[in-house]
Amino acid sequence: MTPELTPKKRLFNALNDRPIDRIPTFCSGCSQTVTLESMEEIGVYWPEAHSDPRKMAELSASTYDLTGLEIAGVPFCLSIEAEALGCFTEIGSRKDSIPQVTGTPYTDFEDVKVPDDLLTAGRVPVILKAINILKEQIGDTLPIVAGMIGPFTLACYLAGIEPMLKGLIRKPDKYMGFIELATEVGAIYGQVLKKAGADVISIADPSASSDMISPRMFLEIVKPAITSIVDAIDGSSFLHICGNSTPIIRDMAETGVDAISISDKVDVKRAKQLVDGMTKIMGNISTTVTLTLKKPVDVLADCRKAIDAGVDILAPGCGIAPMTPNENIRALVEAARSYNLTSRTINHNGSS
Ligand SMILES: [Zn+2]
Structure with a gap:
């Protein structure tokens, strides 16, 4: 009998076509991996855990301890870089408040205040410290x-979503400036996260969904x-885009994630x-219906279908x-x- 793999080893074996038991x-959606039930159980809550690295790490670790989901992920929102660049952000005041970007002071990309030191801007130090803590405490076992x-999405936060979508058509040069800036900041931030100890950088770009922009624009x-x-990170990176990403999925794969x-x-x-x-497919259990509204027996059935499908x-x-x-x-x-994977007959290109 081979010893059971750690969740981290299992994930990386799966990513690299090595044997798995x-x-x-995993969870690589829009950066949120914890539940209110877990908060109650361990007595660590939002909004404090959005700004306190120890609480953030403790809450993140509760996901594996209390549910078995094989991840230690931070943060619990998609606002850190926008906040660091000066966008208006509300952390919220309730136990279920997820920090939100509420507006932007910018109409021109040349006015965006890029901090001299991204490592000390906004809540970036909180995230880096939380990664350090998780790495030290459970980094051998969990990714x-x-x-x-x-x-x-970051460019849309900086420019405002409506001005961005209209501007890309009417004044492309001006609005491409926001995208170039967001790309430069993203490349630096991704490297910073990896250096802090993240095994996987999970990029979420919900505004690039095919519900928002055309596949050609993507x-x-x-x-x-x-x-x-992805090139700048030069490590493991995953990409999540919400909604029906079928029209852009090949292009998503070709980014190298x-x-x-x-x-x-x-x-x-x-x-x-x-x-x-070209890349692995992760998903695709409904968070709004299956995971929140159904009974465990039905969740089990939906999950088996997803594994059957490949x-x-x-x-x-x-x-x-x-x-x-x-x-x-x-x-x-x-x-x-x-699930007995040896009974699954599907191969990598989706044919059985
Ligand atoms: Zn999403």
């Missing part, structure tokens, strides 16, 4: 994951930006065919909703543990 579980804002504008961030996180709006078999072995890593299809019952996340993990 079972399918890994330490740092979420970051994708370049298009190809011409977003793909090169993400590619240059190690895995693509897909939502339940994407057909897994089709996604596998489109990426054609996901390489079983995961929620976006960030976990804070009100998700822990028993449903445990059911997702149970589906991975109990």
Whole structure:
């Protein structure tokens, strides 16, 4: 009998086509991995855990301890870099408040105040310290994951989403400046997160979803930006885009990321065919219906279907909703543990 793999080893084996005892579980959605139930259980809550590195690390670690989901991820929001660059941000005051970017002072990219030292700006030091703590405490066993804002979403925060979407058509030079700036900052921030000890950088670019921009715009504008961030990170990086990413999934794969996180709006078999072995497919359990509203037995069934269809890593299809019952996340993990992969006949390109 081979000894059971650690979650970290299992994930990296799966990413590198080395033997695995079972399918890994993970969460690489819009940077959120904890629940209100876990907060109650360990007595560590938002909003404090958004700004206190020890609380952030403790809450992040509770996900594996209380649900078995094989990840230690920070932060719990998609606002850190925007806040550091001077966008208006509200941390919130309730136990279920996720920090939000509420506006921007900028109309021109040349006015954006890029801090001299990104490491000390806004809540960046909190994230780096939380990564250090997690790395030291559980970094041998669990993958330490740092979420970051994708370049298009960060550019939309800086310029305002409506001005950006209109501006790219009417005044492309002016608005491409925001994207170039967001790409430069993203490349530096990704490197900083990796240096702090993150095993995986999880890029989420929800504003680049095909519900918001055309596949052509993704190809011409977003793909090169993400590619240059992935190159700069020069380590393990994952990419999540919400909604139905089918029209852009091949371009997502060609950015060079190690895995693509897909939502339940994407057909897994089709996604596998489109990426054609270039990258791993992770997902795609519905966070708004399956994980929050269904019973564990139904979660188990949905998860088995996703594994049958060929996901390489079983995961929620976006960030976990804070009100998700822990028993449903445990059911997702149970589906991975109990599935006999040797009975799965699907191969990498999605055909059986
Ligand atoms: Zn998402």
